[in-house]
Amino acid sequence: MLSKQIIGSEKTGRFALLDSIVRHGVIHIFGYPGGAILPIYDELYAWEELSLIKNILVRHEQGASHAADAYSRSTGKVGVCFATSGPGATNLVSGIATAHIDSVPILAITGQVGRPFIGTDAFQEVDIFGITLPIVKHSYVVRDPRDMSRIVAEAFYICKHGRPGPVLIDVPKDVGLEKFNYFSVEPGQVKIPGCRPLSNLKSRQILMAAKMIQQSSQPLLYIGGGAIISDAHSIIKELVDLYKIPVTTTLMGKGIFNEDSEFCLGMLGMHGTAYANFAVSECDLLIALGARFDDRVTGKLDEFACNAQVIHVDIDPAEVGKNRIPQVAIVGDVTEVVTSLLNLLKNNFKPYPEQIISWQERIHRWRQQYPLLVPKKSTSISPQEILVTTNQLAQDAYFTTDVGQHQMWSAQFLKVKSKHWISSAGLGTMGYGLPAAIGAQVAHPNELVICVSGDSSFQMNMQELGTIAQYKLPIKIVIINNRWQGMVRQWQQAFYGERYSHSRMTEGAPNFQKLAEAFGIKAFTVNNRQNMESSLKDAMKYPGPVLLDCQVTENENCYPMVAPGKSNAQMIGIAKPQRGTASNYVSRNI
Amino acid sequence: MKHTLSVLVQDEAGVLSRISGLFARRGFNIASLAVGPAEQIGVSRITMVVQGDNRTIEQLTKQLYKLVNILNVQDVTNIPSVERELMLIKIQVNSQNRIEALEIVKIFRANVVDIAEDLIIVEVTGDPGKIVAIEQLLTKFGIIEIARTGKISLVRTSKINTEYLKDKVVAYNA
Numbered sequence: 001m002l003s004k005q006i007i008g009s010e011k012t013g014r015f016a017l018l019d020s021i022v023r024h025g026v027i028h029i030f031g032y033p034g035g036a037i038l039p040i041y042d043e044l045y046a047w048e049e050l051s052l053i054k055n056i057l058v059r060h061e062q063g064a065s066h067a068a069d070a071y072s073r074s075t076g077k078v079g080v081c082f083a084t085s086g087p088g089a090t091n092l093v094s095g096i097a098t099a100h101i102d103s104v105p106i107l108a109i110t111g112q113v114g115r116p117f118i119g120t121d122a123f124q125e126v127d128i129f130g131i132t133l134p135i136v137k138h139s140y141v142v143r144d145p146r147d148m149s150r151i152v153a154e155a156f157y158i159c160k161h162g163r164p165g166p167v168l169i170d171v172p173k174d175v176g177l178e179k180f181n182y183f184s185v186e187p188g189q190v191k192i193p194g195c196r197p198l199s200n201l202k203s204r205q206i207l208m209a210a211k212m213i214q215q216s217s218q219p220l221l222y223i224g225g226g227a228i229i230s231d232a233h234s235i236i237k238e239l240v241d242l243y244k245i246p247v248t249t250t251l252m253g254k255g256i257f258n259e260d261s262e263f264c265l266g267m268l269g270m271h272g273t274a275y276a277n278f279a280v281s282e283c284d285l286l287i288a289l290g291a292r293f294d295d296r297v298t299g300k301l302d303e304f305a306c307n308a309q310v311i312h313v314d315i316d317p318a319e320v321g322k323n324r325i326p327q328v329a330i331v332g333d334v335t336e337v338v339t340s341l342l343n344l345l346k347n348n349f350k351p352y353p354e355q356i357i358s359w360q361e362r363i364h365r366w367r368q369q370y371p372l373l374v375p376k377k378s379t380s381i382s383p384q385e386i387l388v389t390t391n392q393l394a395q396d397a398y399f400t401t402d403v404g405q406h407q408m409w410s411a412q413f414l415k416v417k418s419k420h421w422i423s424s425a426g427l428g429t430m431g432y433g434l435p436a437a438i439g440a441q442v443a444h445p446n447e448l449v450i451c452v453s454g455d456s457s458f459q460m461n462m463q464e465l466g467t468i469a470q471y472k473l474p475i476k477i478v479i480i481n482n483r484w485q486g487m488v489r490q491w492q493q494a495f496y497g498e499r500y501s502h503s504r505m506t507e508g509a510p511n512f513q514k515l516a517e518a519f520g521i522k523a524f525t526v527n528n529r530q531n532m533e534s535s536l537k538d539a540m541k542y543p544g545p546v547l548l549d550c551q552v553t554e555n556e557n558c559y560p561m562v563a564p565g566k567s568n569a570q571m572i573g574i575a576k577p578q579r580g581t582a583s584n585y586v587s588r589n590i
Numbered sequence: 591m592k593h594t595l596s597v598l599v600q601d602e603a604g605v606l607s608r609i610s611g612l613f614a615r616r617g618f619n620i621a622s623l624a625v626g627p628a629e630q631i632g633v634s635r636i637t638m639v640v641q642g643d644n645r646t647i648e649q650l651t652k653q654l655y656k657l658v659n660i661l662n663v664q665d666v667t668n669i670p671s672v673e674r675e676l677m678l679i680k681i682q683v684n685s686q687n688r689i690e691a692l693e694i695v696k697i698f699r700a701n702v703v704d705i706a707e708d709l710i711i712v713e714v715t716g717d718p719g720k721i722v723a724i725e726q727l728l729t730k731f732g733i734i735e736i737a738r739t740g741k742i743s744l745v746r747t748s749k750i751n752t753e754y755l756k757d758k759v760v761a762y763n764a
Contacts, residue, residue: 129604130604130607133604133607133608133611134611134615137656137658138658139604141603158658192658193600193661194600194657194658194659194660194661195658196655316656317652317655318649318652318653318655318656321645321648321649322649
């Protein structure tokens, strides 16, 4: 059924679809059946009987798209999700957009009404091909089952080629049922003229970059998600070990470099660490690896790294020079570029120029002066305390987050490994975290997966508790419950005259413990310092899924913060703790 | 400044939607667009005229290349090339001024393709300058309708810039 290439055999379109995706090494899909995709789910029944593939039944198609996305982020493989036509397909849209802006290779397969009904406004018909055009890397409608295998092979290739991204395949119902003479297409057998081979590295540009690094006295590495996709952590470590260049990462690049290292400055940008933002404002050379100068990173663009020359390495030519014109532009894979850069440096330049020592000392002083603060109040627990404690108990865990304050605090306080940080960065999709944890746990059944969520974000996809219960996925859910849409409240407090328009979530809030228990999931409510650590410890040790409703200080704000339109050096909330009140804070260096 | 891009695309469903969507979403301004089959089966050539500075056009080109159906993008603005456009123009005439109108049509080597009591349709091909010129001259008769194909262009293999040569000849004669 699978191992040998099929050359001319009477098969159906749906057989061709499953045969082709299995040939590409897919063992898990996330999906939800429905009218137009019923033939495919019927075929799936047979394939699951043979244990060739497994469908994880989600409770809402959005969950399927996020789970496939996290599956991909945590493994590097293509994540696959299935949905039916019409509302099933439109429910994937947020997930596809999330994957698109964060460059995640997912394959979305949607059912469609039969070919004779297309364009007739048939039941559950929607033009999902048209709807998703701006948020996919590429998309197909399979109009002839003979094209199925080629289209699937192309889709996998396009997903991963160059800068990854989502691909959608829309399959009309009758295409799945039609019989034809099937020839299977093997992975890599396709040739797509529009997917150009990546440009050869230009030795001149590498040489220029090497010279700039050698001449720089205040260099800074600014690393984004491209480096994670490229698995560049070991080569970046080698570069930093040799040349002692401090590293700051974006939200997408988090985990690429040992976050306990003295050279790691943590995240930069709107909620980045003060020392990372000062370093970026003062550096004389900014080496951007797989990062795209996003507005949340740069703040006021004109004042971003305004004293620095820029080396920009990215696999997508369109990102180079889009927001900031670099002095040296290198289009290519981060690992490849850094490897050849390092070879050149090692052979021709002496490592560790002396001037860098004073740069390190300056950064060290900023780190001492403006550390990240963990508020400690006698009356309530702070969100930061919970995250720090969680991280101490689970150092190698996969962390997924939702969006908002808890996400920024997680980015600041959690120390993670490469590909262990799974968060919706570009789109900021609330409701991402819980289904993402499902995807990560399915991909890594024996690893610890922790979903850090907020009370509001959690409610956006809390139906997925059903999926977690069904598959007994041992996910640990930590809800930072401040009874607000915390980040919205913080903005309303700071920029909208404390008019809290529709951000309070107290009324109508569920009892999260009882909610989880209704799904048969173990749950604790954490509301004081005494039971915080013990509950967290119990949760981490428990073999099944656990939900922790952590009731925290309601009005805690996420600092530092760069106000929109301001430069990164103008952060608010970085004042040093006063000597007298120091007991209320514990400083924590990343 | 106006740039002319010559773009080769795979002739697949949705390719024009992808291109027009890209223009709309990223805020590029398109002045004209002409599509038709190119020399190879399954490949179309799109000639588009786009408003923007060099950096805008560079970014547009890179974005176009990200579309999987796009095979080649060439900015032919500063490359010697043949540029042509076809216009059909319907104008109002009467017995007094018809002769004058036909005179203009003749000078521009245009053709009258339909004639009625008080209306004529003129077909004119040429570079965009010529099209603008005849349109201006015909304005006084009263323009009823205009249809234009948009500019198409091919790079001159001879690499000879005839516009440049014309200027030289004029300068020499003067």
